[in-house]
Amino acid sequence: MKSKVAKSYDPRRRVAAKQAARDADARDLARGARSSAELHRSNGLLGFPRQDLAVDFASFIAKAG
Numbered sequence: 001m002k003s004k005v006a007k008s009y010d011p012r013r014r015v016a017a018k019q020a021a022r023d024a025d026a027r028d029l030a031r032g033a034r035s036s037a038e039l040h041r042s043n044g045l046l047g048f049p050r051q052d053l054a055v056d057f058a059s060f061i062a063k064a065g
Helices: 004-008 011-030 036-042 055-065
Strands: none
Touching: none
8 A cells, every 4th residue: 555655756846946946956056056065164064065974883883892
């Protein structure tokens, strides 16, 4: 039995929404808006893109265990 969310999921609509978001981002960047990475860096410690975050999970697990 499918859940309500699974029944309403439409992959074509999701793809269209993602493409619309990409197009909007491209228009904003063409107008001179800052990229999300630039905004994250300007926000300091509370905001950062994933590629700027380095976590050593091996040492974290060793310390936690």
